[in-house]
Amino acid sequence: MDLSNKNVIHVVNGDCEYLQFRRLLEYNDVLKHAYGLKPYNFKVMEGADNKNAFECYQNLCNCIGVDYDRLVRPNQKHTDVVKVVDLIENSISHEKISYEDTDGLVTDKMEIVLGTVNADCILLMFFDPVKKVIANVHSGWRGTIQKIAVNAVNKMIEKFQSNPKDIICCICPSIRKCHFEVENDVKDMFEETFGYMSKVDEFIEYVGKDGDIDKWVIDTVMINKIMLHDMGLLEENIIDSGICSVCNSEKVHSFRVDKDDAGRGAALISLRG
Numbered sequence: 557m558d559l560s561n562k563n564v565i566h567v568v569n570g571d572c573e574y575l576q577f578r579r580l581l582e583y584n585d586v587l588k589h590a591y592g593l594k595p596y597n598f599k600v601m602e603g604a605d606n607k608n609a610f611e612c613y614q615n616l617c618n619c620i621g622v623d624y625d626r627l628v629r630p631n632q633k634h635t636d637v638v639k640v641v642d643l644i645e646n647s648i649s650h651e652k653i654s655y656e657d658t659d660g661l662v663t664d665k666m667e668i669v670l671g672t673v674n675a676d677c678i679l680l681m682f683f684d685p686v687k688k689v690i691a692n693v694h695s696g697w698r699g700t701i702q703k704i705a706v707n708a709v710n711k712m713i714e715k716f717q718s719n720p721k722d723i724i725c726c727i728c729p730s731i732r733k734c735h736f737e738v739e740n741d742v743k744d745m746f747e748e749t750f751g752y753m754s755k756v757d758e759f760i761e762y763v764g765k766d767g768d769i770d771k772w773v774i775d776t777v778m779i780n781k782i783m784l785h786d787m788g789l790l791e792e793n794i795i796d797s798g799i800c801s802v803c804n805s806e807k808v809h810s811f812r813v814d815k816d817d818a819g820r821g822a823a824l825i826s827l828r829g
């Protein structure tokens with residue numbers, strides 16, 4: 557199964573498989589990145605499985621030419637919090653996650669590797685090639701409702717004087733409208749937050765009843781794209797992998813498919829000097 561398309565290439569290097577965005581590869585001399593696929597699993601667990609996940613991180617880092625010892629990760633608690641990384645002493649150094657109650661990281665420092673993980677949630681990789689700033693953001697449906705993508709762009713503007721017109725945002729594989737089915741409670745939350753958007757009827761759609769229960773599908777990718785566009789990002793700089801984790805669960809980790817056994821995919825991005 558090859559997931560390559562007009563926006564991403566699927567690289568196979570032994571048992572290490574990953575996606576790279578064609579657009580970001582244009583900056584390969586100053587930027588390294590990847591989205592890790594199955595069979596690797598980047599879910600860090602207590603106890604024995606830790607070794608396996610960290611080996612996966614290490615191998616993926618080696619494949620793209622970044623230093624595993626300089627990997628930092630947020631602990632991803634479905635917050636809207638984006639923090640600036642400027643000290644490498646915050647490195648996870650194999651065992652610990654440094655950034656508590658955080659779902660996005662931003663840096664302008666060279667050689668720091670920002671890592672996030674997902675199983676259906678949206679991961680956004682940001683790059684400003686002018687100011688040389690990167691961000692890596694976990695925007696699950698709760699993060700989307702809290703508009704963490706907007707917080708990330710604001711952080712890049714406030715801390716690093718990024719011009720939104722320069723910022724490239726790449727959207728990793730995630731659950732898509734074809735599979736993100738919800739009931740009234742979640743639908744209502746989205747409607748309350750995003751009902752003002754003109755495309756609301758496109759990204760929230762009624763699909764019918766399951767017994768007595770109303771079912772809806774929501775296009776959280778489209779909502780993130782609209783938020784980014786409204787922040788001033790150019791359409792041609794919002795690059796979507798277009799890959800549904802559920803439709804492609806043979807290669808992409810999916811919570812809806814694999815349930816409690818679900819592993820995690822990982823997005824890594826790093827500036828180089």
Ligand SMILES: [Zn+2]
Nearest residue numbers: 734735800803
């Ligand atoms: Zn799907």
